[in-house]
Amino acid sequence: MSAIVLLVLGLAGMAGGYFVYSKFIAEKIYRLDPDFKTPAHEYEDGVDFVPTNRFILWGHHFTSVAGAAPIVGPAIAVIWGWLPAFLWVVFGTIFFAGVHDFGAIWASVRNKAKSVGALTGDVVGSRARSIFMIVIFLVLLMVNAVFAVVIAGLMMNFSSAVVPVWGAILVALIIGQLIYRRMLSLPAVSVIGVIALYALIGLGPSVPLQMPAEVAGLSGNAVWILILFGYAAIASLLPVWVLLQPRDYINGLQLFIGLIVLYGAILLLNPSVVAPMVNSDxxxxxxxxxxxxxxxxxxxxxxxxxxxxxSGTTSKQLNKETDARFVGYFGAVGEGMLALAAILAATAGFASLADWQAMYTAFGAGGVNAFVEGGAFMIHNGLGLPEATAATLLTVMAALFAGTTMDTGLRLQRYIFQEWGEIYQQPWMKKSAPATLLAVGSCLLLAFGAGGADGTGGMIIWPLFGTTNQLLAGLTLLVITVMLVRLRRPMWYTLVPLCFLLVMTIAALLMQLRTFFNDGNYFLLFLDIVVLIAAIMVAMECAAALKRARTEMAEQGEG
Incomplete structure (x- = not known):
């Protein structure tokens, strides 16, 4: 199978989803109003509520949601063959992710930019909100802990990426000043930022920086994790325009350039997909x-x-409600494109089936390393770029996306602690600094608690990240579906994905429960039981909330 065929089919499907399906959802289901006053204007404060150009906001939103997960997940899942992973990424992007992300922005904007957790209490009920807050907390813990471990591993394994990764932060700070203080045009700033970023990538292999194996009694990996959380804590407290927006925007441009390079290499090299279509071995x-x-x-x-x-950051920056389609749905398409690239790199970036099998020796193998090595192989042979430079390019891409997700994730976790301070009347917890310290402390506890003293085993929590994450998606779709029922609009476009996710999530949790027990992994067993109980309660809340909403509508109709 030619990789070009999969590339063309995948991109064509996602383009059709944006230009056709998302337009239908925007006009017939969510019914966006260009004159609606968004919370960014109503509550503008220059820190969190900031009306933002939709292209800059798309960059923030896309790079915040992308992270390393659309690389790691698909690059692991191809162990079952390329066809199942390809179909789920393409159809999932069109009918699941786009509708979910787009809908979450719309629902939040229509409710004063409340987070989806707080919104659950208003739309579904206080019991559902309590469940939601537990799931949100677990997801943010796992996201921040896992991505810190991923980035630390990349810094240790690819020393040529250290200068570009940290230099990108300085570039973003300068970009923010040029946009908001010097008022330079966005195209000019974009060119400056991209040139600076790629100059750093070119410089990286010439000045590799290797963390010592041990620093003050801590392993190099552990030191990187501590440094990353220190940075993320500071970044999460800064106004969004200073670092978060410009970093996310320039990383969004970097991704598209990286994708163009990778896709261009595929078109020129025309590699064959060496992995099996469905792997029976x-x-x-x-x-x-x-x-x-x-x-x-x-x-x-x-x-x-x-x-x-x-609902946590994007809805607070939406300039016009009609921008939600571009930012939300197209943001999901961008991530789908990244996942597609990961599939192609991890299946066509090897010289032979034997080489591919050598990478995929066990479930969980592959991941970022398969993406970097496979992608570098194709770029080197297709475009003639030195393989070390190509590997640096892809490593920086993965690390920067994981880093921007950590920035946003820690900010969101700070919001959660502040919301808890509001709910439980704890004034000290409502302050930004204490809430940030609580967020960092809990993440470090999980990263080192699961991964040992050096944090290298932190990826042990990856299996539960997926199930908890999908349960959270189901909760978000529940909120959107109930809102649609109350507005007397078609609900099937969100209800079908909701039901599918709940069934798959509960089935996966039950399967993992047995695995963790047989392996004697009681840490993950405990977490699995907590998430499983939450999943069952979510399913019950779904049925009850939808029944109440339909009954209310029927009574209003009779009245």
């Missing part, structure tokens, strides 16, 4: 594809974390 210990495929690939098909970003 999976390594021993590999779990069943159904239902694990649908939670292994979360980001890139549908992800509950996106609902947190959509």
């Amino acid at each position: 999976v390594p021993a210990g590999t779990p069943s594809m159904l239902p694990l495929l649908f939670v292994t690939i979360a980001c890139g098909a549908i992800s509950g974390f996106h609902g947190l970003v959509s």
